[in-house]
Amino acid sequence: MRAVSLGKFVLAATCLALFAAAAPLASATSFTMSTTNLTGVSNVGTVDITDSGTNQVTVTITMNAGFSIKLPGGHIGFNGPTALVAGSVGGLTASSGASTYSGLSFKQFDSGSNNVSQFGNFAFDYSNIKGLPKGSGVVSADSLTFTLTASGLQASQFTGVVFHFCTASGTNCGPQTGYTVGTPLTEVPEPGTITLLGSGLIGLAGMIRRRFRG
Structure with a gap:
């Protein structure tokens, strides 16, 4: 069960990273x-x-x-x-x-x-x-x-x-x-755009880390 949940987290992280790379930054x-x-x-x-x-x-x-x-x-x-x-x-x-x-x-x-x-x-x-x-x-x-x-x-x-x-x-x-x-x-x-994307990636990384510890 843990492996399935972790896989979902990894998939979500990958999707977010791809979205961040593809989305145009406000400038x-x-x-x-x-x-x-x-x-x-x-x-x-x-x-x-x-x-x-x-x-x-x-x-x-x-x-x-x-x-x-x-x-x-x-x-x-x-x-x-x-x-x-x-x-x-x-x-x-x-x-x-x-x-x-x-x-x-x-x-x-x-x-x-x-x-x-x-x-x-x-x-x-x-x-x-x-x-x-x-x-x-x-x-x-x-x-x-x-x-x-x-x-x-x-x-x-x-x-x-x-x-x-x-x-x-x-x-x-x-x-x-x-x-x-x-x-x-x-x-x-625009600083707000970078902060938003960065916060999302950091938050998701924290969730994955907690799953590993669990």
């Missing part, structure tokens, strides 16, 4: 927005793209001090994915200081060859954010976050990001606007 791709079309201006912010669900990623744009992302009239472009559409965007939210502006949307979407003259073509372009409070005067923000959902979408697919920025922090844009482009840093697995 995150980060971009440092270090290049701009403005003379003497660089390192304006970062873009983090993380797997947040099946066929879904979360995009978080965080501006460095002295810069903001342009909202009405602004553009955000991506290279890498192949299946983005206008309806891919959800949860578009802008923040500056203690103020948060939710329920926003992009007025325009273009796919195909969308040329940013300084940096070449980007496959998908979301532009002209709308939904800000009327009369608020808000035209830029210190951070922006939203989800993108499309068939097979993963953070590891993104190879390029470009967006329209302002040369001042806060909601009033600044004396100048420009475009910034980033290249991805090394893709890293």
Whole structure:
């Protein structure tokens, strides 16, 4: 009887190991927005793209001090994915200081060859954010976050990001606007995914060890 039970444990361990090897790890791709079309201006912010669900990623744009992302009239472009559409965007939210502006949307979407003259073509372009409070005067923000959902979408697919920025922090844009482009840093697995798989294997190993002792 003990041999049969032990065999089941070994089989379960083997199946879990195979599952762990085959299952794609949740990942995150980060971009440092270090290049701009403005003379003497660089390192304006970062873009983090993380797997947040099946066929879904979360995009978080965080501006460095002295810069903001342009909202009405602004553009955000991506290279890498192949299946983005206008309806891919959800949860578009802008923040500056203690103020948060939710329920926003992009007025325009273009796919195909969308040329940013300084940096070449980007496959998908979301532009002209709308939904800000009327009369608020808000035209830029210190951070922006939203989800993108499309068939097979993963953070590891993104190879390029470009967006329209302002040369001042806060909601009033600044004396100048420009475009910034980033290249991805090394893709890293999400810690939670590794911990989950590791905990499962360790727990199963402990069960097998106790069976041997018994």
